[in-house]
Amino acid sequence: MSVLENRPNIYEGSRIPSPIPTAVIVDPEKHALEDILTINFGPNHPSTHGVLRLVVDLDGEMVAGISAVIGYLHTGFEKTMEQKTWWKCITYPERIDYVSFQVNELAFVLAIEKLLGIEVPRKATWMRMCLSELTRIHSHLVWLGTSALELGAISMFWYTFDDRDTTLDLFEMVCGTRMHTRYFQAGGLAEDIPEGFYAQAREWCKKMPKAIDEYEAILDRNAIWLKRTKGIGLLSTDDAIALGQSGPVLRASGVNWDLRKNMPYLAYDEVSFDVPVFPEGDVYARYRVHMEEMRESVRIVSQCLDRLEEMRGEPWIADDRKVVLPPREELHTSMESLIHHFKIVTEGYMVPEGEVYQCVESPRGEFGVYVVSDGGPKPWRVKFRAPSFVALQATATCMTDAAIADMIAIIGSLDGVMGEVDR
Amino acid sequence: MTTYEGVPGLVEMTGSHGETTLVVDAARIVEACMFIRDELGFNFLSDLTPTDYLGWGSRGVSGYIGTPAGRDMHGPGTQGLARVPDAKPKRFAVNYHALRLADDPVRVRLQAWLDDGEEIDSVVPVWPTADWFEREAWDMFGIVFRGHPNLVRILMEDDWEGHPLRKDYPIGGEPVRFSGEE
Numbered sequence: 001m002s003v004l005e006n007r008p009n010i011y012e013g014s015r016i017p018s019p020i021p022t023a024v025i026v027d028p029e030k031h032a033l034e035d036i037l038t039i040n041f042g043p044n045h046p047s048t049h050g051v052l053r054l055v056v057d058l059d060g061e062m063v064a065g066i067s068a069v070i071g072y073l074h075t076g077f078e079k080t081m082e083q084k085t086w087w088k089c090i091t092y093p094e095r096i097d098y099v100s101f102q103v104n105e106l107a108f109v110l111a112i113e114k115l116l117g118i119e120v121p122r123k124a125t126w127m128r129m130c131l132s133e134l135t136r137i138h139s140h141l142v143w144l145g146t147s148a149l150e151l152g153a154i155s156m157f158w159y160t161f162d163d164r165d166t167t168l169d170l171f172e173m174v175c176g177t178r179m180h181t182r183y184f185q186a187g188g189l190a191e192d193i194p195e196g197f198y199a200q201a202r203e204w205c206k207k208m209p210k211a212i213d214e215y216e217a218i219l220d221r222n223a224i225w226l227k228r229t230k231g232i233g234l235l236s237t238d239d240a241i242a243l244g245q246s247g248p249v250l251r252a253s254g255v256n257w258d259l260r261k262n263m264p265y266l267a268y269d270e271v272s273f274d275v276p277v278f279p280e281g282d283v284y285a286r287y288r289v290h291m292e293e294m295r296e297s298v299r300i301v302s303q304c305l306d307r308l309e310e311m312r313g314e315p316w317i318a319d320d321r322k323v324v325l326p327p328r329e330e331l332h333t334s335m336e337s338l339i340h341h342f343k344i345v346t347e348g349y350m351v352p353e354g355e356v357y358q359c360v361e362s363p364r365g366e367f368g369v370y371v372v373s374d375g376g377p378k379p380w381r382v383k384f385r386a387p388s389f390v391a392l393q394a395t396a397t398c399m400t401d402a403a404i405a406d407m408i409a410i411i412g413s414l415d416g417v418m419g420e421v422d423r
Numbered sequence: 424m425t426t427y428e429g430v431p432g433l434v435e436m437t438g439s440h441g442e443t444t445l446v447v448d449a450a451r452i453v454e455a456c457m458f459i460r461d462e463l464g465f466n467f468l469s470d471l472t473p474t475d476y477l478g479w480g481s482r483g484v485s486g487y488i489g490t491p492a493g494r495d496m497h498g499p500g501t502q503g504l505a506r507v508p509d510a511k512p513k514r515f516a517v518n519y520h521a522l523r524l525a526d527d528p529v530r531v532r533l534q535a536w537l538d539d540g541e542e543i544d545s546v547v548p549v550w551p552t553a554d555w556f557e558r559e560a561w562d563m564f565g566i567v568f569r570g571h572p573n574l575v576r577i578l579m580e581d582d583w584e585g586h587p588l589r590k591d592y593p594i595g596g597e598p599v600r601f602s603g604e605e
Contacts, residue, residue: 074579079592114441368520374479
């Protein structure tokens with residue numbers, strides 16, 4: 001199936017507001033004459049997934065005007081990273097989108113490697129894929145739990161967070177920490193994969209599809225859930241592309257686009273998986289995409305495990321002493337190694353001059369990193385293309401003819417993580 | 424293979440790391456964007472971001488021992504650069520990362536150069552998704568996008584002074600609010 005072959009007819013024409021594509025402004029005359037109520041939704045409202053503030057003009061129950069205000073969680077990550085050496089910077093992207101930590105780290109590490117031109121061992125590539133997919137499932141579980149919670153399905157939250165916990169157990173086993181692992185290094189992985197990981201991960205792979213079936217059993221025949229998601233928050237194919245949407249939002253608008261398939265990185269061209277596409281363009285379609293993606297991710301994880309088990313004993317990080325820390329045991333016997341260790345830790349490694357844009361398919365869509373190096377040990381400029389920053393631009397378009405209660409469902413379905421939006 | 428010869432205002436085309444960069448005359452940026460969208464099929468704007476090159480190349484070149492100004496042993500990365508990086512034409516580069524979202528996907532980077540105080544036309548009419556990107560660029564770098572429908576700060580507060588991602592913006596110099604000493 002080609003990318004834009006079947007354009008579903010979600011609605012006629014474009015619904016992107018004009019002149020500002022991201023805000024619906026109420027006519028001032030109407031505002032003065034009619035009973036329009038302006039309310040602040042957020043920034044501390046629990047269903048804004050963080051600190052999103054929406055200024056909403058209400059005409060009764062219906063939303064007449066809306067504009068999103070962001071920046072409450074701005075922490076200056078990009079400025080901070082300009083002051084840190086490349087290898088210290090690796091910890092920052094994880095904290096930008098704290099739900100898809102490993103995928104963000106991957107994008108940044110791939111960007112460094114692109115500039116360095118360093119070869120990565122295949123074991124590291126496959127483990128990166130494995131952990132990226134685990135992160136995707138983790139992120140989707142958090143999304144599912146919180147979004148369903150906001151629409152009243154409270155029990156979902158407990159079920160998904162239970163399974164999220166077992167997913168994080170796998171991270172803990174491999175990396176020592178449950179989130180923000182710093183496990184990917186320029187050149188490969190920080191440490192070898194522990195022996196017990198395979199068995200535990202296989203157990204998890206067996207359990208997970210059943211768990212996803214259970215979630216669907218809770219939601220798919222729930223009349224309230226269906227009423228509140230079907231036909232709500234429509235976004236047509238053309239509008240989604242014009243507004244730069246990516247990931248589940250784009251695929252729920254009928255676009256068969258996934259960077260893992262269309263512009264493969266790592267070894268995604270060597271695993272078999274399907275890209276779920278739904279043509280309805282509503283909240284329900286986005287929910288369907290998330291559910292199917294979790295199933296596909298489980299498939300990828302088990303294929304990665306098959307390959308990784310064959311690679312026991314292989315190196316997990318490149319043997320480049322100018323970039324990669326030497327093995328700990330060598331420091332006691334080799335002066336060279338000690339010097340290399342000292343240089344990398346104090347000064348950091350030098351990254352050749354250049355600029356690259358590296359993107360990966362994060363759970364929320366296209367997560368891109370644009371980095372500029374002047375040849376020194378610190379990045380000259382780092383910019384993150386955050387998918388949820390872009391997703392929130394579609395709020396105004398999705399809110400056409402929506403009631404205030406639909407807003408909760410729509411904001412949830414766009415899956416904004418405010419840490420990533422505000423950076 | 425995509426050819427970029429007809430792009431309006433094309434100054435230079437470079438390729439590195441498997442990426443194509445088109446340097447475009449800043450005065451004709453909207454024309455160039457319209458062209459690549461309509462003629463070459465770049466229907467998707469991935470990212471729009473400026474870079475400030477103030478002080479580019481002044482970190483010093485050195486041999487093993489240190490910079491001409493001496494070496495600060497307390498700071499990491501003070502060994503200096505192995506070579507002076509290539510000079511840049513102006514202070515700011517505005518980068519447009521466009522993508523052809525189709526069966527034959529291609530990425531391209533459009534780059535327009537600006538000096539401090541120079542303005543550039545907004546590409547919101549070409550790609551509506553540029554709205555927030557341009558607001559962020561204004562907020563962080565102080566670059567004015569002519570014709571933008573709503574060019575106000577997006578991440579910083581409305582009354583913030585200065586543009587934080589400029590290289591001459593101090594670190595740690597922002598006023599501390601609610602410090603208890605007032």
